[in-house]
Amino acid sequence: MSQAYEHLSIEKKWQDIWDAEQAFKADDSDLTKPKFYGLIEFPYPSGAGLHVGHPRSNTALDIISRKRRMQGYNVLYPIGWDAFGLPTENYAIKNNIHPEIVTKQNIDHFREQLKKIGFSFDYSREVNTTDADYYKWTQWIFLQLFKKGLAYKSEIAINWCTSCNVGLANEEVVGGVCERCGGEVIRKTKSQWMLRITDYAQKLLDGLEDVDFIEKVKTQQRNWIGKSQGALVKFNVPEYNDNLTVFTTRPDTLFGATYMVISPEHPMIDALGSKIKNLDVVLAYREEAQKKSDFERTETAKDKTGVVLEGITAVNPLTNTLIPIWVSDYVLMSYGTGAIMAVPAHDERDWAFAKKFDLPIIEVVAGGSVQEEAFTDIQSGTMVNSGFLNGMSVAEAKKAIIEYLTEKGIGEAKVNYKLRDWVFSRQRYWGEPIPLVYCEKCGWVPVDEHELPLRLPHTDDFIPTADAQSPLAKLEDWVNTTCPKCGGKARRETDTMPQWAGSSWYFIRYVDPHNTDVIADKEKMNYWLPVDWYNGGMEHTTLHLLYSRFWHRFLYDIGVVPTKEPYLKRTSHGMILGENSEKMSKSRGNVINPDDIVAEIGADAFRMYEMFMGAFDQAIPWSTKGARGCRRFLERVWRLQDIIKEEPITQERESMLHGMIKKVSDDIELMKFNTAIAAMMTYVNDIYRLGSISKEELKTLLVLLNPVSPHITEEMWELMGFEGRLYQTAWPICDETKLVKDEIEIVVQICGKIKAKLMVPATIDKAGMEKLVEENDTVKALVAGKEIKKIVAVPGKLLNIVAI
RNA sequence: GCCGGUGUGUUGGAACUGGCAGACGAGACGGACUCAAAAUCCGUUGUCAGCGAUGGCGUGUGGGUUCGAGUCCCACCACCGGCACCA
Numbered sequence: 077m078s079q080a081y082e083h084l085s086i087e088k089k090w091q092d093i094w095d096a097e098q099a100f101k102a103d104d105s106d107l108t109k110p111k112f113y114g115l116i117e118f119p120y121p122s123g124a125g126l127h128v129g130h131p132r133s134n135t136a137l138d139i140i141s142r143k144r145r146m147q148g149y150n151v152l153y154p155i156g157w158d159a160f161g162l163p164t165e166n167y168a169i170k171n172n173i174h175p176e177i178v179t180k181q182n183i184d185h186f187r188e189q190l191k192k193i194g195f196s197f198d199y200s201r202e203v204n205t206t207d208a209d210y211y212k213w214t215q216w217i218f219l220q221l222f223k224k225g226l227a228y229k230s231e232i233a234i235n236w237c238t239s240c241n242v243g244l245a246n247e248e249v250v251g252g253v254c255e256r257c258g259g260e261v262i263r264k265t266k267s268q269w270m271l272r273i274t275d276y277a278q279k280l281l282d283g284l285e286d287v288d289f290i291e292k293v294k295t296q297q298r299n300w301i302g303k304s305q306g307a308l309v310k311f312n313v314p315e316y317n318d319n320l321t322v323f324t325t326r327p328d329t330l331f332g333a334t335y336m337v338i339s340p341e342h343p344m345i346d347a348l349g350s351k352i353k354n355l356d357v358v359l360a361y362r363e364e365a366q367k368k369s370d371f372e373r374t375e376t377a378k379d380k381t382g383v384v385l386e387g388i389t390a391v392n393p394l395t396n397t398l399i400p401i402w403v404s405d406y407v408l409m410s411y412g413t414g415a416i417m418a419v420p421a422h423d424e425r426d427w428a429f430a431k432k433f434d435l436p437i438i439e440v441v442a443g444g445s446v447q448e449e450a451f452t453d454i455q456s457g458t459m460v461n462s463g464f465l466n467g468m469s470v471a472e473a474k475k476a477i478i479e480y481l482t483e484k485g486i487g488e489a490k491v492n493y494k495l496r497d498w499v500f501s502r503q504r505y506w507g508e509p510i511p512l513v514y515c516e517k518c519g520w521v522p523v524d525e526h527e528l529p530l531r532l533p534h535t536d537d538f539i540p541t542a543d544a545q546s547p548l549a550k551l552e553d554w555v556n557t558t559c560p561k562c563g564g565k566a567r568r569e570t571d572t573m574p575q576w577a578g579s580s581w582y583f584i585r586y587v588d589p590h591n592t593d594v595i596a597d598k599e600k601m602n603y604w605l606p607v608d609w610y611n612g613g614m615e616h617t618t619l620h621l622l623y624s625r626f627w628h629r630f631l632y633d634i635g636v637v638p639t640k641e642p643y644l645k646r647t648s649h650g651m652i653l654g655e656n657s658e659k660m661s662k663s664r665g666n667v668i669n670p671d672d673i674v675a676e677i678g679a680d681a682f683r684m685y686e687m688f689m690g691a692f693d694q695a696i697p698w699s700t701k702g703a704r705g706c707r708r709f710l711e712r713v714w715r716l717q718d719i720i721k722e723e724p725i726t727q728e729r730e731s732m733l734h735g736m737i738k739k740v741s742d743d744i745e746l747m748k749f750n751t752a753i754a755a756m757m758t759y760v761n762d763i764y765r766l767g768s769i770s771k772e773e774l775k776t777l778l779v780l781l782n783p784v785s786p787h788i789t790e791e792m793w794e795l796m797g798f799e800g801r802l803y804q805t806a807w808p809i810c811d812e813t814k815l816v817k818d819e820i821e822i823v824v825q826i827c828g829k830i831k832a833k834l835m836v837p838a839t840i841d842k843a844g845m846e847k848l849v850e851e852n853d854t855v856k857a858l859v860a861g862k863e864i865k866k867i868v869a870v871p872g873k874l875l876n877i878v879a880i
Numbered sequence: 881g882c883c884g885g886u887g888u889g890u891u892g893g894a895a896c897u898g899g900c901a902g903a904c905g906a907g908a909c910g911g912a913c914u915c916a917a918a919a920u921c922c923g924u925u926g927u928c929a930g931c932g933a934u935g936g937c938g939u940g941u942g943g944g945u946u947c948g949a950g951u952c953c954c955a956c957c958a959c960c961g962g963c964a965c966c967a
Contacts, residue, residue: 291884292884292885292961292962295883295884295962296883296884296961296962296963299882299883299884299962299963299964300962300963302963302966304966304967306967322967323966323967324967325966325967326967337967380965404965405965406965406967407965407966407967408965408966408967410966411966411967412966412967415967416967417967418967419967423967424881424965425965425967426967428965429965492966492967493966494963494966614961614962617962618962618963685905688892688893688904688905689892689893689905690892690893691893694885694886694893695960695961696892696893697892699891699892699905699906701905701906701907702891702892702905702906704906705904705905705906706905708905708920709904709905711920715920750892750893750894750904750905751893751894751895751903751904753904753905754893754894754903754904754905755903755904756904757903757904757905758903758904761904764921821900822900823899823900825899825900825947825948827947827948828899828947828948830900833900865947866947867947868899868947868948870899873899873900874899874900874948876899876947876948877947878947878948
């Protein structure tokens, strides 16, 4: 009898051995070997410790990485810490502990937890975004962006979280509230560092064509970038010494433009000043609109408001009629030109506005009934009331009108994106200092690159100032400096970078984490980049994933990295819900702590259950009972030691074994871990039914199971006296010829109903199948006395006889 | 409103290019072992009718295509995720 399966001692033993043997160190010594770079999103080391969600992604890529090593690849599977950020800072403020200390404690805790689960990370390449040796390069990248004009300071209305006291990027505002804390977000005008991600909109869109991302991710990024093709059209406003330019995707409807609308923040209002007869009303409306947060604006989306500019009109350039100009907050200053031409007949918003304020609706595309509702179909309509466009389709009219406008100099084709520039400043302490100084004479001047890293100065006062400035602003000694250009007096930028900075390029640093001269060695980058497989959460699709693609593409453009895209393949895991099918959270009291599970059933069973619980990309409720089922399975595997017997390997056994090899190998590649594990369970069930297993069969099973449950398999490998370490053993290859059987079972149906099952030779063809109707007694009995109308024969599968 | 996804036993979920629905796990029930319990092992477990062999029904709803539909097509319902006054 085998000893009991003691997971605690076994797991500790092998984790120590792997550490001592540096089993999972990526090899930089031979850069010609086939490589595999697997990546998971490096964790934010929060005080709460590891969550059961982390291991889902980690285990999945751990399985793939372990399998790749066994397949002979040089594997890089690294880990690091995304450690700057608000939660740590808030914790530090609350408990009066320096964030540096908190961060170190949390990282140590996380590392210990991860090691206990047995991930095959190359810990020698750990990176930490709060390390000066690391953020030196984060700052360096920022300076390159600055030098190329992609970083600029702007006085803009930003999203301001009233609870974190910090500015937010558009991507960080979710449903009108702060993505991180759920606090109310208002508009606030502040001078902020911005990154011109919009310059990269087209490149980011095009890049999606060349990568293997799950379709969901591509679609979400495309929607977020939001490309739309249209035209700019200039409208003459006699009272204004400038034209009023609009962006429209429907230049074909220009003849139907019966009024214009500008956003409340539009500069034309200030330029016209008292020429607007009801200026006081207009300014009051502007003030009212500015008070609203974005959230309130969208909430009142259906009920349109607005005021007309009295005494001001615009000229429709095609009809030469005078049309009124309105101000309304449904037109956003931040998109297009902040002004639109309103075509109520063919746009739902304009239609609603026209109905409310009783403005004329002129049909220019026939096909609907525009007095009842806006007709927006662009496929079927024909142009009417549109002069030279009459009779054309919408597509033809679009082309013709753009040509006409261009020729006359009153318009041009134009592409617009919904994507906005990235607000890059944070008024907080725990982030990378922005390496710029402000000099009265020279303006914004970058810190000399040799001065990097610009270290975050030590302070115990992390609270933002009363006027919502970073705590760094209080450190006068640090702030006051000299201008690197002219040597005169200068002040440092006191805002810090957002959390997304450090995580936008960490996968590059993993390639060469200890390099002190360059961001990473060229040859190493040529070898390891791009990341072959990146798994992470859907919630990062329009944040981290887009930002890091932007930075990477920029680094490619300036010749720093060798590839346009950072990630070849992107997959995504589903969330793990609480046992009550609700999102896990402290307040709901349904949080499962991985430590408890690992202690009770072991890391091997925990890993297995995380993969077995359901489809990898779907949200699944946790079930501790289900997890215990995986533990039971591992015990059954363990006890296979007791039924080892050397017997001749029958065809049935060979077929079982190779069927499992194929299923497990294929399913892991497709991330169908649940069915891969089920195949191993089925195999073990069959083995117990047969009553014995040979050493060779057990050997193969251990190899296949190793990526999922590495400790128990390595222990059994040693107990069985197999050669070397299991983690260094080659992955088995399915011998397809072993799957072929002499006889196979087919199904006999009468009118689609299953009536019998027959064993037939595996080589049977269609004619042979059809002959069964006359030659096989079972089939003959089924059709006796019936008239056969049709015979459908699928060789090796089924025979369906239509007979009455 | 738009885009994407999902809907299968008591339950988590399987089902390759249309071909045996419910693999594998959980739970439940029955049995063996035990003084007893736990653990383990064996068996049963979609539903209705029948002692039974067997037969009817069954993959959100309603239609359709097909010898054959969970899978394909049309219409609809419910839930989840993303975007949303983007001109």
